Amino acid sequence: MTGNITRLDASRLAQLIASRELSPVEVVQAHIDRIAEVDSKVNAIVTLADGAMNAAKKAEAALMSGEKLGPLHGVPFTVKDSIDTAGVLTQRGSPIFKGRIPDTDATAVARIKAAGGILIAKTNLPEFAYSVETDNLLTGRTNNPWNLDYTPGGSSGGESAAIAAGMSPLGLGSDVAISTRGPAAHTGIVGLKATHGRVPASGHWPRVPRRFWHIGPMARSVRDVALAYSLLAGPDGADGFSTIAPSVDTGTGTSNRPLRVGWLTDFFGPLDPEVAKTVKEAAKALSVAGCQVEEVSLPILKETDGVTIFWKLQQMETRSVFEKVTAGHEDQVFNHVKAIFGTPDTSIEDFVAGEQIMERLRDTFAEYFQRYDVLLCPVTPFPATKHGLDDVVIDGQAFSPFQVMNATAIFSLTGNPAMTLRFGTSRDGLPIGVQIVSSWFAESTMFAAALRLEEVSPVRDLHPAI
Structure with a gap:
């Protein structure tokens, strides 16, 4: 069993700990050993959490004394370094914040700890959590464990790489336009962006743009992400966007009728044929699994450049905050934030037009x-x-790598819950994911579809050979 510990998901680890087949000390030590074994190649971990082994020993004592156990008792977890962790370095991918140690945990971190989770490490991110590649001047570049020459994406790239490589069974990332879903897809794990406001973002930096930031769980199984979401959801009295009680769910995940699934591949911009094929195969698999499946057309998606709209709606707010933080530290600013400083202001006309398009998108999905x-x-x-x-070349045409956000930024604009899981493999041996989206506050429906898809996935048990 010991040799397989870092291949087990968090739910299974919790079961084995509760039944005393594994000890918290054994589980935490196995993951610390795994970090020591592979992170020199991946560079996903930026800080080991002091006290993890002491916490594991306390968890073991509680287990042996028969105390009531939380659903994640003794299970290790990692956290993206833009999310505050009490007493543990949180440096936000920048030399400007080198040595910064928060006094309190972010709400999401506190909730996972309250469920028995043990923080073992913080994970890498782009400078200020703002790029599609995980690299910065302080802690360097993270590599994709499936192929070290490739990126795990951003901005939760360190988190996704750590989980994919077996350094952590469960983690907390954050998402503004792609940042849990894209890295999860690039590394073959599961990532969630819940309905906006469902999970409090208290303790995350940057705070702007508040109406688009999400904190979300990442793991190697749908059931782990669903469990973590159930622990994270609900208001904390500090995040004004988080006001809906966790018991509220308009989904049909427990309905007796077949799930109604619409699928499409037509988004603004290019699409690799291998990605289109993977979505079609996932649709077919859901049909075979008993869902009511049909191809749909949403013309607004083919007409809407969600990346550009997102950028225009948040650009001035973000740049203003970053300019204040970096004032006097210009020599410590990396490429990603420099690019933000170099963009022109959004005109009021473009801002209003962007808002109107965002409203039309929401109307489209409401229908x-x-x-x-x-x-x-x-x-x-x-x-x-x-x-x-x-630049990325598709069918002989070159496209900006930032178009990687074409199919994710849309659902950041609308606030719909969306998650990703792997369903394919590229010709280069890299994971290909699919995205499942549901109506607002209908996470149970989304999880129901994802669980069915995971059950029939042709790549369910694949792990990087690192």
């Missing part, structure tokens, strides 16, 4: 989810790319 329970679509238009943010 769509009257007819369908979920939407199945691409996560990213192409698999993970090599390091360097070079």
Whole structure:
């Protein structure tokens, strides 16, 4: 059993700990050993959490004394370094914040700890959590464990790489336009962006743009992400966007009728044929699994450049905050934030137009989810790319690597819950994910579809050979 510990998901680890087949000390030590074994190649971990082994010993004592156990008792977890952890370095991918140690945990961290989880490490991110590649001047570049020459994406790239490589069974990432879903797809794990406000973002930096940031769980199984979500959801009295009680769920995950699934591959911009094929195969698999499945058309998605709209709606707010933080530290600013500083202001006309398009998108999905329970679509238009943010070539045409957000930014604009899981493999041996989207506050429906898809996935038990 010991040799397989780092291949087990968090739910199974919790079961084995509760039945005393594994000890918390054994489980935590196995993951610390795994970090020591592979992180020199991946560079996903930026800080080991002092006190993890002491916490494991306390968890073991509680287990042996018969105390009531939380659903994650003794299970290790990791946290993206933009999310505060009490007494543990949280440096936000920048030399400007080198040595920063928060006094309190972010709400999400506190809730996982309250469920018995043990923080073992913080994970890498782009500078200020703002790029599609995980690299910065303080802690360097993270590599994709499936192929070290490729990126795990961003901005939760360190978190996704750590989980994929077996350094952690469960983690907390954050998502503003792609940042849990894209890295999860690039590394073959599961990532969630819940309905906006469902999980409090208290203790996350940057705070702007507040209406688009999410904290979300990442793991190697759908059931782990669903469990973590159940622990994370609900208001904390500090995040004004988080006001809905966790018992509220308009989903049909327990309905006796077949799940109604619409699928499409037509988004604004390019799409790699391998990605399109993977979505089609996932749709077929859901049909075989008993879902009511049909291809759909949403013309607004083919007409809408969600990446550009997102950028225009948040650009001035984000740049203003970053300019204040970096004032006097210009020599410590990396490429990603420099690019933000170099963009022109959004005109009021473009801002208003962007708001109106966002409203039309929400109207479109309000109508769509009257007819369908979920939407199945691409996560990213192409698999993970090599390091360097070079243009991506699809069918002989070159495209910006930032178009990786084409199919995810849309659902950040609308606030719909969306998650990704792996369902395919590229010709280069890299994971290909699919995205499942549901109506607002209908996470149970989304999980129901994802669990069915996971059960029939042709790549369910694949792990990187690192």
